[in-house]
Each structure stands twice: as structure tokens, then as C-alpha cells.
Amino acid sequence: MNLSVTIKDVAKKANVAPSTVSRVIHNSPTISEKTKRKVRKVLKEMGYHMNENARNLVTKSTKAIGIVMKSSARESLYNPFFPEVIRGIGDFCNKEGYSLSLTTGETEDAIFEDVVKMVQGRRVDGMIVLYSKKDDKVVPYLLKQGFPFVLIGKPSTNMSGITFIDNDNVQAAREVSEFVINLGHERIAFLGGSPEFEVIQDRLTGFQQAMEQAGVDVRQEYIKLIPLNRTDGIKAIDELLELKEAPTAFLVMDLLLGVLLLGVLAEKNLKVPQQISVVCFNHSEFIEFLSTPLTTVDIHTYQLGYEAAKCVFDLIANPEMMEKSISIPTKIIKRESHFVAEKEIK
Structure with a gap:
């Protein structure tokens, strides 16, 4: 890219006025196609590139x-x-x-x-x-x-x-909850996500709707609305697993938390999926590389x-x-x- 080439240089070589070169750059309909082709050829030959900062000042656009x-x-x-x-x-x-x-x-x-x-x-x-x-x-x-x-x-x-x-996070959570319920699970944990975010409230609503429709009790001790970080995640998982009737399935709101859950379960010698089911929201190509590829809700x-x-x-x-x-x-x-x-x- 030649930064020293100016519109005047291009105009001189193309034998047109500088204003014509400017109009060609901005694809003005007032310039004939023949002239546009000639000027564009010279622009390319001379390696001219518009000064974006200067253009943005004129158009009042930051791009x-x-x-x-x-x-x-x-x-x-x-x-x-x-x-x-x-x-x-x-x-x-x-x-x-x-x-x-x-x-x-x-x-x-x-x-x-x-x-x-x-x-x-x-x-x-x-x-x-x-x-x-x-x-x-x-x-x-x-x-x-x-x-x-x-x-x-x-x-x-x-x-x-x-x-x-x-x-539609209410519908998405309702559908995945019904999927887990239809596998035969009643003790389902809802894990992750701070309640201040609308997406978590909607997914919790969908989960509760599916449970109630299936006639399964929504147990508050199975619901952990937490910030998505390692410390809070491990604490919540431990509390769920230490319950007298621990969950047999986890519905997890975040992929990273799902991976953390797999790690904690492995440390406790709890096998997925043989002993515990795990279903997560969100999708990533790296899931296929996990020791146990996670069933997920792809939100695109x-x-x-x-x-x-x-x-x-x-x-x-x-x-x-x-x-x-x-x-x-x-x-x-x-x-x-x-x-x-x-x-x-x-």
C-alpha cells in the first residue's frame, strides 16, 4: 500500500480532474462507466488507498x-x-x-x-x-x-x-426439562446463573413449568442460582451432592460450569452418564473432545x-x-x- 499517493497524483495520471477521481471513489452515478473503469485502473496501478480517518471526519462516522x-x-x-x-x-x-x-x-x-x-x-x-x-x-x-x-x-x-x-428461553428450558423428565428422572438439579439476569429467570420458569406439568415436585434445595465462577460452582455442586437424596440429573445453565461439574463428579468417582445425567445450555465444538461429550441445548x-x-x-x-x-x-x-x-x- 502506497500511503504517499494522493487524489491529485491519480487525477494527473488518468488525465481527469481531482473531483472526478473523488466521485469515482465514492461511486457517484454522475460519472460514466468508461471513466470509472479508467480511473479505477489507475487507482489500482498506483496503489491508492483512501484515508479512512479523513473520510470518517467528513461523514461523521467512526466505522x-x-x-x-x-x-x-x-x-x-x-x-x-x-x-x-x-x-x-x-x-x-x-x-x-x-x-x-x-x-x-x-x-x-x-x-x-x-x-x-x-x-x-x-x-x-x-x-x-x-x-x-x-x-x-x-x-x-x-x-x-x-x-x-x-x-x-x-x-x-x-x-x-x-x-x-x-x-425463547422459557420454551427452550421447558423442552430440555421435559427431555430429562422423560428419561425417568425426578431429582433434577437446576444449576448456575445469577438471578439478576433475565435469561436465568426465563429458563427457571421453563424448568418449573415442565416439572409441574409432569407432576414432579420442584425442590428448592435442587435450585442453585449462582455466579458463573469456579469457587461458587464447586461449592454449589458439593452442596447438591451431599444432600440425603442427591440429584440424579443436572440441568446446567452454562457450558463452562458443565465442564466444571464433570471434573467434580470425576473426582468423587461418580460416573457420567452411568450414575448421573448432565445436560447443558450452549454449544461449542470443543465438547466433542471431552471424555464424556455433553448433551447440550444449542442456542445458535x-x-x-x-x-x-x-x-x-x-x-x-x-x-x-x-x-x-x-x-x-x-x-x-x-x-x-x-x-x-x-x-x-x-
Whole structure:
């Protein structure tokens, strides 16, 4: 790439006016196809590349989309969900010539400050928020600022004015719970996820609906709503396994927690699936490399990100566009981590 070549240099070699070269670069309909071909040939021969920063100053566009993480980037990127959803966002943005800017704060307040800086400093043209939770400051702030953004997850407050992409998490949890119940399990643990996140509340609702419909008691000691980290995860798993009537099946809200569960069970010489069934939400290619490949609910994470990116571009182009919601279907992928219990549900 030759950074020293200017529009004037190209115009001189192509024997046209500099304004003509500029119009060709911007694909103006006022320039004939013959002239466009000639100028484009010279542009290529001379290795001219437009100064993106200069163009962005003129168009008042940053050519960047902000990504608001649920927690610190360091912590979030350990979770297979976030790299995959960002891959979906990135693939669409790349087609549009946009880059991504991620929040890097280590705390909730620091992440919010990152968002404020992006908005006030006009560092991005729009934002995608990768979570939905109660008492969150980010979404109300973006609404108040009238800034284009899309939410991945169902809004926890009034949906007016919010475009969001989500799965039907109540239905998904109900279907996978029915799957486990129909295997013959009654002692089913619901493990993982902080109750402040809407996705966890919806999945818990679906689980409870399936249990009640099957006539199986929902035992509160089997429900562990916890932050998704190793310490809290091990503590919750230990408490469940130490119950007088320990669960025979685990419905786990996060893939990393599912892998942690497999490790704890192995340490206690409890075999999956021979003694305990494990079913997880989320999907990743690395599952196939586990000693016991997990049965999972594929929420199509890549598609969540891709559709969110499409929607935020629509909002940038048309800020007055009515809000909308898109539901991405889910699918149970049956592998080797579940078994048919001896006691059948009548």
C-alpha cells in the first residue's frame, strides 16, 4: 500500500480532474462507466488507498461498533459464548467495513464508564449489549442518549424503544426439562446463573413449568442460582451432592460450569452418564473432545451475534426505525452425558 499517493497524483495520471477521481471513489452515478473503469485502473496501478480517518471526519462516522461485555473482557472471553457471539457480530461488521470496540473495564462501574466514553467521544456509531440484567445502568443510559443499540437478551424493563435478539428461553428450558423428565428422572438439579439476569429467570420458569406439568415436585434445595465462577460452582455442586437424596440429573445453565461439574463428579468417582445425567445450555465444538461429550441445548450463539449486528446497522441507517425483536430457535443436541433412569415417570 502506497500511503504517499494522493487524489491529485491519480487525477494527473488518468488525465481527469481531482473531483472526478473523488466521485469515482465514492461511486457517484454522475460519472460514466468508461471513466470509472479508467480511473479505477489507475487507482489500482498506483496503489491508492483512501484515508479512512479523513473520510470518517467528513461523514461523521467512526466505522466502529461498540460491544458491551457482561463482565470484564478477560473473564468473559473464557466463556465459549462470548467469542462465538462476537464472531457472529464481527463477520457481519467485516462485510460492512466496520471494526469492533470492546469494553475493557474490570467492574460493572468501569464497564459503564467505558460506554459513556464511547458515546460522548463518538468513538462508535452504535452498540451491541451482550446481556440483559436487572438494575443495569447501560441500557437506560443508551435509551436516554438516543444512541443506536441492540440488546442480546430480553429486556428486563419496559421493552419500548429497545430492539433485541434472543431465544425463547422459557420454551427452550421447558423442552430440555421435559427431555430429562422423560428419561425417568425426578431429582433434577437446576444449576448456575445469577438471578439478576433475565435469561436465568426465563429458563427457571421453563424448568418449573415442565416439572409441574409432569407432576414432579420442584425442590428448592435442587435450585442453585449462582455466579458463573469456579469457587461458587464447586461449592454449589458439593452442596447438591451431599444432600440425603442427591440429584440424579443436572440441568446446567452454562457450558463452562458443565465442564466444571464433570471434573467434580470425576473426582468423587461418580460416573457420567452411568450414575448421573448432565445436560447443558450452549454449544461449542470443543465438547466433542471431552471424555464424556455433553448433551447440550444449542442456542445458535453465532446467529444471535450476526442478527444483532444486522439490526444495529439498520438503526444507524434509520434512527427512527421502530423497535423489533428477533427470536433465534434452539435445538437439543443429544450426545453421551444422559441415561434412562430406572424409575419411569407415570
